[in-house]
Amino acid sequence: MNKGVKINYSQFSMEYHGMGTRSWSSLLILKAFILQNMNLADASQVAYYPIIAIEEPESHLHPNAQKKLYSQINNIVGQKIVATHSSYIAGSAKLNEIRSICKSATGTTVGKFNETVLDDEDIRKIYRQVINTRGELFFSKLVILFEGETEEQALPITIERYFGKSSIELGVDFIGVGGSGNYLPFIRFFEAFNIPYLIFSDNEPDAHSKVEKQIQKSILKDIGKVIFLNDENDFEKELCNNGYIDEVKKAYYSLELSKCRNDQHKTAKKAELDLIQDEDYYSIIVNLKTQFAPLIAYELSESAKDLPEKMIELFDKVKAILNPESND
Known part of the structure; x- marks a missing residue:
């Protein structure tokens, strides 16, 4: 004009x-x-x-x-x-003004949100927890949901080891929901707009029960979208109890030694750390998630061992959804 x-x-x-x-x-x-x-x-x-x-x-x-x-x-x-x-x-x-248009192998689908099936509180949660701070989720190829801070930093690093590509290249978003009872607003949002999602969940009895109840309230009711850790485990306990205690120890050593002022201080701190028993590490690191998360992510990425089995199960599902080899 x-x-x-x-x-x-x-x-x-x-x-x-x-x-x-x-x-x-x-x-x-x-x-x-x-x-x-x-x-x-x-x-x-x-x-x-x-x-x-x-x-x-x-x-x-x-x-x-x-x-x-x-x-x-x-x-x-x-x-x-x-x-x-x-x-x-x-x-x-507004949610009811939006249409998502998605192309797939079988055709093109249009997603829309039906506010009439939810009460005001359900809709408020979707606006507050999903849309107000995460508008980019409208355009995700796949979203991985989880509960804790460690997963938030570990998963984007380890997925790059699995695929040889960053999560940004793959089009995968990682979202911490802040508690095992907070998945449902995200599930409803993703299902309405045809956005693929997976849940990487802790498996303490209370967490397992909460996640299953939220899946049953969704449209698809697909429990196959959830990858539960082994029985009774959160992410930190999964590592400590399933063959990754050496990586946990390296990460914790790195954290503690980084606080030392000089070589003498490091020598004394290392002698102190050597006295910690393997079974005591979980109770230590579970209270240091923010500091510990990037370090354990690095150790898992650099380890000669395979990634933890539940991570591999998660990334196998990601691979099945995205099929990244055919999209190179």
């Missing part, structure tokens, strides 16, 4: 502005044009209901401008159909 129209704001020509501002300006002119047409139609008592298709209006705009742009598009008269790859625009829309 601005190729054929010279636009000036406060005596400053739009031709000197960047592509984002010019594109935004064109949209506002369109909005004014449609509003004028509506006023003329009302005055002439003529029916007027425009349908406007807008492709990727976020181009060249920074995140806050994209959020503002959504509200301006939303206020244009008529029906608006917006194709976007912006997590900010998608995250600003």
Whole structure:
């Protein structure tokens, strides 16, 4: 539009502005044009209901401008159909306004969210826990959900060892839900918009029961999407009790020795660490998850041993969903 129209704001020509501002300006002119047409139609008592298709209006705009742009598009008269790859625009829309279009081997599917089957509290949780802070999930190829901090740092590193590619290259997102009872809002969101997901879950009795109940409340009710650790284990106990105590010890040594001020201090600290029994490590590291997580992730990645069996089970399922070899 601005190729054929010279636009000036406060005596400053739009031709000197960047592509984002010019594109935004064109949209506002369109909005004014449609509003004028509506006023003329009302005055002439003529029916007027425009349908406007807008492709990727976020181009060249920074995140806050994209959020503002959504509200301006939303206020244009008529029906608006917006194709976007912006997590900010998608995250600003209401759930019932969004359609996801997904291509698969069997065809194209359209996903939408049915708010009528949920109560207000369920919908509030989806907005608060999923959309308000994680708008990028609309565009995920696959999401892996889990409970704890250690998994959050360990899984993205170990998946790269398994595939030889980073999680970003694979299009896999990792999301910590903050507790075994917090999966359901994510499950409902992913199933509505046809986004593949897996759950990597602790397996204490209480956690197992909570996860199963949430799966039963979902649409698909597919317990096969959950990879439970071995009985009674959280992630740290899984490592300590299933052949990875050496990696745990190396990670803990690295953490403690990094705090030492000099070589003499390191020698004394190492002698102290050598006295710790293998069976005591779990009770130590379980209270150091934030500091310990990146170190154990590195040790698992560098270890000559295979990855833990439950990680391999998880990544095998990822491979079956993404089939990355055929997408090189």
